[in-house]
Amino acid sequence: MKIVVDAMGGDHAPAAPVEGAVLAAREYGVSVVLVGRPEVVEPELARHDTSGLDIQIEPASEVIEMDDQPATAVRAKPDSSVVVGIKLLKQGRADGFFSAGNTGGVLAAAIFHLGRIKGIKRPALSTIFPTVKGHCLLLDVGANAEVKPEFLVQFALMGHVYAERVLGIGRPRIGLVSNGEEETKGTPLVQAAHRMLKNISSLNFIGNVEGKDIPAGLADVVVTDGFTGNVIIKLAEGLGGLMKQIIREELSRDPLSMVGALLSKRAFDRVSARTDYSVYGGAPLLGVDGVVIIGHGRSNPVAVKNGVRVAKTAVEQRVVSTIREGWAAMSEQIAAAVST
Amino acid sequence: MKIVVDAMGGDHAPAAPVEGAVLAAREYGVSVVLVGRPEVVEPELARHDTSGLDIQIEPASEVIEMDDQPATAVRAKPDSSVVVGIKLLKQGRADGFFSAGNTGGVLAAAIFHLGRIKGIKRPALSTIFPTVKGHCLLLDVGANAEVKPEFLVQFALMGHVYAERVLGIGRPRIGLVSNGEEETKGTPLVQAAHRMLKNISSLNFIGNVEGKDIPAGLADVVVTDGFTGNVIIKLAEGLGGLMKQIIREELSRDPLSMVGALLSKRAFDRVSARTDYSVYGGAPLLGVDGVVIIGHGRSNPVAVKNGVRVAKTAVEQRVVSTIREGWAAMSEQIAAAVST
Structure with a gap:
């Protein structure tokens, strides 16, 4: 190797x-x-x-x-x-x-x-995103600003294979980012992807996930277009920075809190470790x-x-060949789903 | 009244x-x-x-x-x-x-x-979003999952009027959510809105803003479609909850940190106050x-x-009539921008 x-x-x-x-x-x-x-x-x-x-x-x-x-x-x-x-x-x-x-x-x-x-059709960039329960795989986070429903379905398949094979998650729950849980929510594009995904029996599709459901850990694989995915990861980065800055400012505003912050240092180190990207490697x-x-x-x-x-x-x-074979097996189901 | x-x-x-x-x-x-x-x-x-x-x-x-x-x-x-x-x-x-x-x-x-x-053309739901410097107005956060470039321009105008008149921000900076700063980033729809916005001299359009730029306070008015805006506010809500839970768990994991947390209570109360929605009212x-x-x-x-x-x-x-008059004055500029 x-x-x-x-x-x-x-x-x-x-x-x-x-x-x-x-x-x-x-x-x-x-x-x-x-x-x-x-x-x-x-x-x-x-x-x-x-x-x-x-x-x-x-x-x-x-x-x-x-x-x-x-x-x-x-x-x-x-x-x-x-x-x-x-x-x-x-x-x-x-x-x-x-x-x-x-x-x-x-x-x-x-x-x-x-x-x-x-x-x-289109490769997707993924990222490991922190959740209450650990982490999820989020994709696409920037390779494709514009997608078609079929691309989102392929992202779901690829995320499924990677989560199962590399992250070791059995029957990973797949969620589709939307602005509401109901199947009728989202753009026509998201709605079309939803209809296709729910017809694919080899995927554990749990339906739409809202923004709050991602950090709550509702899904193991979170599927979205590269525009939304990019906004999600950069917003999370920005909000993390905002929270840190506000906490730092307020902890240094009175002497008692400063002492408290020193005593809690180990806890804050653990917080940093839990939200640390480095354990995932990439x-x-x-x-x-x-x-x-x-x-x-x-x-x-x-x-x-x-x-x-x-x-x-x-x-x-064998992530690459599993994706290839998975798509071959799935494309018939997709074709059937599209035609309905 | x-x-x-x-x-x-x-x-x-x-x-x-x-x-x-x-x-x-x-x-x-x-x-x-x-x-x-x-x-x-x-x-x-x-x-x-x-x-x-x-x-x-x-x-x-x-x-x-x-x-x-x-x-x-x-x-x-x-x-x-x-x-x-x-x-x-x-x-x-x-x-x-x-x-x-x-x-x-x-x-x-x-x-x-x-x-x-x-x-x-379309009303937009807005929200007050916290930033390092205070807050910004974010719209649309859910009324229109699908938009046209002209809708985004109208959201910008409406946000401008509200920020200036009600939030008291002089010449509010308008940002358009995208997956990169450059004018060429984003979906064709976002790119089209960008081209229109930069031609409207009555708006202080600062260009695209990325996810991280929103909490960083780069813009006073953040314009996006209702799908992306909804994901943004719900993700922020979810991440806030995630951070609180992780901090709470880690602070209660060792005795020293627990004492520290008690001493810093006033600081954390101030953190909560700064991220509190209630001061904005709505x-x-x-x-x-x-x-x-x-x-x-x-x-x-x-x-x-x-x-x-x-x-x-x-x-x-007079927010309503100012929007009406602003649009009337602006629509000629828009028409010119569209035709170029």
Whole structure:
């Protein structure tokens, strides 16, 4: 099993991806290919004990920066770590790919160089979203601002496969984001997707979920278009920041509360840990013909390590071929549902 | 100035609306009409000192319950407090209307009995949303799951007028919800609305806002379709609950943190106050031909009192006629923007 790690991707590159790759190689026994500029990756790798580990460096002279325009960058930088890394997958020289770099760049490179899984119309970006009970998989969070009902159904299938195979959730509950629980709620597009989904017996479709139902953990897989999904994740990020700032301001406003805050520090550390993205490592780009995991830009070494683990599990659990087969089996049901 | 208060609307009706109406009549010197079942409203009102106040009761024998299907209920219950109250506005017997009841019911009754402001295609539900700097006005939050670009432009105009006239914000910054800052981001619909908005010189349009920009307070008026807006407010509600639960759980997990939490209680009370809806009283249903303010279902007497104040200000500030005139002046600019 060989996993490619984008050594140049993320706010803490190359230190964090290199250290995370070393940790992963040791803990999971996988081979790792670090893609990036040898002149920065080699010295970084030399700082770690890599005896007995299979870690190679694949040279790539360019970097897609966080603020690069994705589609342009992928064409303009053919020797970037992302493009070179994705091509290793395509060439069959590696089994999975992890990057904490420019999400749009990874998306564009994967669609362009790996292509889509047969039958899948549009790949979707997913993310792990915190809930009262733990977490759910939310998709699409930005790959497709505009969708058709069939795309949403495919997102549901892909989320189902990933949740079951990689997150280990038996018969994952699938929810469709809408502005009300009733089947009649939502745009005509959402209503059409709802009608299709409820006719697919292989999916555990629980119906519409409202905004409040997502953090409440009503669904394991939350399906929406990339416009709404993107607003959801960015709003959650913003609201988290707002809450933290308000709590910080108020705790420092009177002496007693300041003392209280110091005493409760351990509790607040646990709150941070529970809402920490790094344990999940990353979330998959689903629908492309290969295992591509995208980590948070702020990924630390542990997040990168976990990202490699997630990629490894996705490869072992045959996520890509399961999606392909699942769609083939499902498309007849879909056709029947559409025609009714 | 006469404001109608739906005495039967909200989780704490009739006690909260009746007490709120009494407080408002005394503090703001307005006349109040309490609409509802006389047999419950009269004894409730008798519990308060109303000497010198102009508070009347308008009988309505029916109630639109929180779980009633709005459009059906408005037709099936013509003698409900909401319908009777809205009709008082229509008949010119009152100047403004406040309800903490079934939002959809108020919306349906207002559209059906008051009608739209001339030129306004679709009324929009707004809400006051907390930000780092205070709050912003968010609309539409559920009246129109599907919109056209022109509707979004009208929402922007209506939000502008309300923010300036009632919230007292000079030259309010208008933001359009999208999945990226750039003009090219978003669905074709959002892109079209963006192009129209940036050509309207009377609006202070700052461009697209992402999910994280809303709580960050980048815009004073946040414009979106009713589907996305509904997901936003319900997600915020759900995430607030999630954060509270996680903090509560972790604070009670070790003795030191429990002590700390007790000491910081005043700070957390202030956090609650800052994120409290009741100071705003309610948010307007904009675009209908009358002042209609909808409060939170959990409205307490102070929230109702503030809701009456908001209605009074909206009447004094001629929000309805300003929207009508603003649209008339703007529609030429719009037509020009559309044709380019």
